[in-house]
Amino acid sequence: MYLPALKNHPKASIEAVAGRNPETTRAFASRWEIRKNYENAEELIEKAEIDALIVATGNDSHCPLTLKALERGLHVLCEKPLGLNFPEAAKMAAKAKEQGVVSMVPFTYSFMPATRYLRELIMDGYLGQPYHLNMRYYGGGGRKPGYLWRFDTRRGGTGALGDIGSHF
Known part of the structure; x- marks a missing residue:
């Protein structure tokens, strides 16, 4: 990247x-x-x-x-x-x-158009005060043996919350 x-x-x-x-x-x-x-x-x-x-x-x-x-x-x-x-x-x-x-630390997703637009909607008050985020993230990392560490909390830490949620 x-x-x-x-x-x-x-x-x-x-x-x-x-x-x-x-x-x-x-x-x-x-x-x-x-x-x-x-x-x-x-x-x-x-x-x-x-x-x-x-x-x-x-x-x-x-x-x-x-x-x-x-x-x-x-x-x-x-x-x-x-x-x-x-x-x-x-x-x-x-x-x-x-x-x-x-x-x-880089937060690459923070600068993606969809994320920036969502931030704009929140900052402008259009969405009101957010209390909950429900999102789905699809990826193929679990099929690659070299990436299985992500599913081991001793090696990966917080799982999906830290991996993807940290961007938001």
């Missing part, structure tokens, strides 16, 4: 990528013309010559990877949820403040 935007930004360069599978990580790096690839995120954080890091991993690794990057003085864009719980998120925010670096 971020690579096309970064590739086209005049002040950005993508220096390295990490993944769990060396073969697919090398292929990914080659496809996107990324010079360096690492077998794990920890190695990338330790060795890569970078200013910032995007943490787009399973939810259970957001906190440890973000803290490691912040400790190194890197700016971090961490996918949501920031942590599996409030104490993790608070620890990450405190570390960013302590290090004097930027740490942020």
Whole structure:
């Protein structure tokens, strides 16, 4: 999601990528013309010559990877949820403040036309005070073995509420 935007930004360069599978990580790096690839995120954080890091991993690794990057003085864009719980998120925010670096979470759905329109209707008072949201979200992530962590609360955290509800 971020690579096309970064590739086209005049002040950005993508220096390295990490993944769990060396073969697919090398292929990914080659496809996107990324010079360096690492077998794990920890190695990338330790060795890569970078200013910032995007943490787009399973939810259970957001906190440890973000803290490691912040400790190194890197700016971090961490996918949501920031942590599996409030104490993790608070620890990450405190570390960013302590290090004097930027740490942020993208909420991509917040800027989709339907979401912006719904927000406008609420802000204009057209819908009144919302007390309940009933929504359906369809996706095929459960059919992909690499995404089954989302259904394990120890690894995924809050499930659909944190995964999708956090955007609203």
